[in-house]
Amino acid sequence: MGAGFGGLTVATQLVRRGHDVMVLEARDRIGGRVDNARFSSGELVEQGGQWVFPNHDRMLELIDEAAAATMPANPGKLLVVQQGDVWAVEQSPDEHSHRTPFAAADLGQGVLRLRRLAERTVSDPAWAGANTAWLDQPMERWLTANLRTPSAQRDLRGALRAVVHGPLSDTTLGDVLTHVRAGVDMENLIATNGDIGQVRLVDGVLQLAERMAAQLEGRVRLSTPVVTIDQEDDAVVVVTSEGEQIRARTAVLSVPPWLAKDLVWAPQLDPWRYETVQKTPAGAIIKCHMLFEPPWWRDAGLSGQMAADDGPVRVTFDTSDPASERGILMGFFEGAEAATLTKFSASMRERVFRDALVTVFGEQAATPLEYLDHDWGADPFTKGSHGAHFAPGLWSVTGQQLGARFGRVHFAGAEYASKFNGYMEGAVRSGTDTAAQVVMQLHGQ
Numbered sequence: 001m002g003a004g005f006g007g008l009t010v011a012t013q014l015v016r017r018g019h020d021v022m023v024l025e026a027r028d029r030i031g032g033r034v035d036n037a038r039f040s041s042g043e044l045v046e047q048g049g050q051w052v053f054p055n056h057d058r059m060l061e062l063i064d065e066a067a068a069a070t071m072p073a074n075p076g077k078l079l080v081v082q083q084g085d086v087w088a089v090e091q092s093p094d095e096h097s098h099r100t101p102f103a104a105a106d107l108g109q110g111v112l113r114l115r116r117l118a119e120r121t122v123s124d125p126a127w128a129g130a131n132t133a134w135l136d137q138p139m140e141r142w143l144t145a146n147l148r149t150p151s152a153q154r155d156l157r158g159a160l161r162a163v164v165h166g167p168l169s170d171t172t173l174g175d176v177l178t179h180v181r182a183g184v185d186m187e188n189l190i191a192t193n194g195d196i197g198q199v200r201l202v203d204g205v206l207q208l209a210e211r212m213a214a215q216l217e218g219r220v221r222l223s224t225p226v227v228t229i230d231q232e233d234d235a236v237v238v239v240t241s242e243g244e245q246i247r248a249r250t251a252v253l254s255v256p257p258w259l260a261k262d263l264v265w266a267p268q269l270d271p272w273r274y275e276t277v278q279k280t281p282a283g284a285i286i287k288c289h290m291l292f293e294p295p296w297w298r299d300a301g302l303s304g305q306m307a308a309d310d311g312p313v314r315v316t317f318d319t320s321d322p323a324s325e326r327g328i329l330m331g332f333f334e335g336a337e338a339a340t341l342t343k344f345s346a347s348m349r350e351r352v353f354r355d356a357l358v359t360v361f362g363e364q365a366a367t368p369l370e371y372l373d374h375d376w377g378a379d380p381f382t383k384g385s386h387g388a389h390f391a392p393g394l395w396s397v398t399g400q401q402l403g404a405r406f407g408r409v410h411f412a413g414a415e416y417a418s419k420f421n422g423y424m425e426g427a428v429r430s431g432t433d434t435a436a437q438v439v440m441q442l443h444g445q
């Protein structure tokens with residue numbers, strides 16, 4: 001169930017091993033949180049997952065297999081906005097002209113402490129076990145207690161916000177350490193210098209999911225939401241919204257965990273699973289694109305990328321085709337901003353987005369050709385973002401078992417991944433692990 005990267009990975013791997021598979025997808029398209037849209041003049045935008053990072057090995061393998069063409073980040077200076085001041089920064093890993101030496105040292109020490117703690121939670125489980133209460137403290141408290149300068153606190157808060165998609169008071173130190181261990185590159189997040197080395201695909205990353213769906217040769221059924229999962233002694237029976245019953249020896253639910261609790265389960269899911277999911281905020285994100293002609297920022301030597309410490313839009317990127325005479329600036333409303341702006345119309349959001357661009361880039365941003373956004377929180381088959389995070393106290397108690405199978409039902413997807421949780425890479429890795437577990441179950445192990 002679910003034809004995102006997670007579900008498609010499970011299905012293709014099981015088919016390769018000779019199993020009889022059917023994928024039931026609620027939407028009338030595959031891809032889940034990866035989707036394309038076009039401006040009326042034809043320019044492609046990616047509404048969800050887009051960037052593949054240098055250490056996302058499984059995604060890089062899929063790119064290689066598909067021989068898909070990639071594009072690096074655009075050249076040019078980045079704009080860094082702090083407390084209302086705007087700096088144009090060269091794309092160089094060492095460029096941090098807006099920080100005082102004391103703030104830079106403070107920030108560096110904070111990052112080092114986080115890294116060491118993350119390593120210790122793995123290398124010294126006895127220490128982690130003895131300190132669960134301390135690890136469950138709100139991340140915001142740890143941050144203000146361990147970094148001394150407001151500027152370093154702001155920088156680290158901004159970088160971590162990009163990981164947890166919500167206020168640090170709602171997430172725990174332990175949860176953040178899980179992200180740090182899982183491969184989040186703290187230095188690059190903080191650098192805001194464009195040197196992250198991420199790539200995007202010409203024609204979008206959706207093509208990789210489409211390629212997997214093509215390998216499934218008609219085994220994907222679209223517009224088939226599952227509403228009920230019944231388990232019998234020797235089978236799983238899933239019921240679709242049309243009342244059709246489908247019987248299988250085993251099932252994999254590859255939908256975001258917070259949607260699993262909306263299904264009707266018989267027997268009922270373990271109470272701890274409801275509890276865990278209910279206390280795991282799904283985050284909120286609205287991805288926005290604005291089309292301009294010409295792409296005036298390029299003439300000014302800017303990359304189109306900016307990072308701000310405040311305001312409704314904290315990051316932007318130029319996601320245009322470099323060969324096009326039109327340019328696209330992409331940005332996000334995240335967390336509290338997304339939760340507020342979801343209540344407004346798209347034209348109101350357009351004004352907020354445009355005004356935010358004008359504040360940073362100047363009056364040239366005031367006259368876009370067109371605006372497009374996608375509100376993932378309002379999307380009934382996502383109802384969240386890619387930033388689920390565990391509430392204080394949860395990860396250490398039940399969080400780590402969330403992906404354990406429930407009878408004949410297995411779970412897969414980005415939020416179940418132990419590495420690169422919340423990313424396409426995590427979805428593919430989790431799908432691979434789950435396919436292996438299914439095979440073991442089918443072979444009675």
Ligand SMILES: Cc1cc2nc3c(=O)[nH]c(=O)nc-3n(C[C@H](O)[C@H](O)[C@H](O)COP(=O)(O)OP(=O)(O)OC[C@H]3O[C@@H](n4cnc5c(N)ncnc54)[C@H](O)[C@@H]3O)c2cc1C
Pocket residue numbers: 001002003004005006007024025026027030031032033034047048049050051052224225226227254255256259285286287376381382384385386412413414415422423424425427
């Ligand atoms: C705005 C945004 C930007 C992102 N940017 C990046 C990025 O740059 N790089 C990156 O690596 N990741 C990024 N991500 C995260 C990435 O897109 C996801 O982690 C990944 O695509 C999740 O895959 P999945 O298969 O686990 O879940 P999903 O893609 O959510 O797939 C779940 C599928 O289940 C289906 N479904 C739901 N309910 C039912 C039901 N009842 N019955 C049947 N089917 C159902 C859904 O329709 C969906 O197709 C981004 C996400 C968002 C929202």
